[in-house]
Amino acid sequence: INVLAVGGGPGEGRGDPETWLAYGSQDGVTRIVDIETGTRLHEFAFERRPILALAVSPDGTRLATGDGHGYITVLNTQTWSIETDFRAALKGPIWALAFSRDGAVLHAGGIENIVYSWPLADLAGFDPMATDTPQFLKRPEDMSNGERQFARKCSICHALSADGGRKAGPTLHNVFGRRAGTLPAYPYSETLLGSDIVWSAETIDRLFLDGPDHYIPGSKMPMQRIVAQRDRDDLIDYLKTASATEATKGDTQ
Numbered sequence: 001i002n003v004l005a006v007g008g009g010p011g012e013g014r015g016d017p018e019t020w021l022a023y024g025s026q027d028g029v030t031r032i033v034d035i036e037t038g039t040r041l042h043e044f045a046f047e048r049r050p051i052l053a054l055a056v057s058p059d060g061t062r063l064a065t066g067d068g069h070g071y072i073t074v075l076n077t078q079t080w081s082i083e084t085d086f087r088a089a090l091k092g093p094i095w096a097l098a099f100s101r102d103g104a105v106l107h108a109g110g111i112e113n114i115v116y117s118w119p120l121a122d123l124a125g126f127d128p129m130a131t132d133t134p135q136f137l138k139r140p141e142d143m144s145n146g147e148r149q150f151a152r153k154c155s156i157c158h159a160l161s162a163d164g165g166r167k168a169g170p171t172l173h174n175v176f177g178r179r180a181g182t183l184p185a186y187p188y189s190e191t192l193l194g195s196d197i198v199w200s201a202e203t204i205d206r207l208f209l210d211g212p213d214h215y216i217p218g219s220k221m222p223m224q225r226i227v228a229q230r231d232r233d234d235l236i237d238y239l240k241t242a243s244a245t246e247a248t249k250g251d252t253q
């Protein structure tokens, strides 16, 4: 057994007695047992081993595991189902995990001298179990300015992959040349449905020069302006390539 964590309790709040104990082992299995009786409640096994890190979110609703192959799995402890399973950009194993106090951010560490952090809202957009498409999550200093603009200001709501993930906004895959509001599966606002804007370098530039609240008033996209011309140019340059290639499946953050 490499790691232990406890959780549970009626209200899942602080001070409630724990009801389960989770342990991650060398054989790559995370087991959850009833803390009173030792009865095995749940078991999560992957072809990967060993389990090296466990963390419980402060409200007790999530349990994150990190393994020797560099994968992080986030389990929902209310349903005991897998919320996210992804390969982090860390080199080598994940051997340290921690949730932020508000439970919104997951931090991870391994062999490198760096801590990586992800907003959990973003992780919801990762394909669960996409084990053959590792997500190369990069550090801001390794990104171009355009990619960083996208990562910071857009990626929480927009995917670049064809399938679009499960994000609040429509995917920006092939956005150039697309008429606004025309992705069949996305529930657009009336504003975008009735719009005759065609997305191009010029219209995307206007969108963030004026802000969505002015350029497409009534849209569901929150108010946000990108004031510096250079940041808009770099973002648009980045989007031109990134929205057109399958290689960007998933998102950088």
Ligand code: HEC
Pocket (backbone or CB within 6 Å): 149, 150, 153, 154, 155, 156, 157, 158, 168, 169, 170, 172, 175, 178, 179, 180, 181, 182, 183, 187, 188, 189, 190, 191, 192, 199, 204, 208, 218, 219, 220, 221, 222
């Ligand atoms: C907090 C979430 C959020 C953020 C951040 C965000 N968007 Fe959006 N975006 C949306 C939503 C929601 C829509 C759909 C709006 C509607 O239906 O009115 C949208 C629509 C769009 C559209 C129109 C797509 C189409 O199919 O017509 C473009 C282009 C776009 N966003 C680009 C961006 C870019 C570039 C950024 C970053 C600078 C960004 N958005 C940041 C939520 C967001």
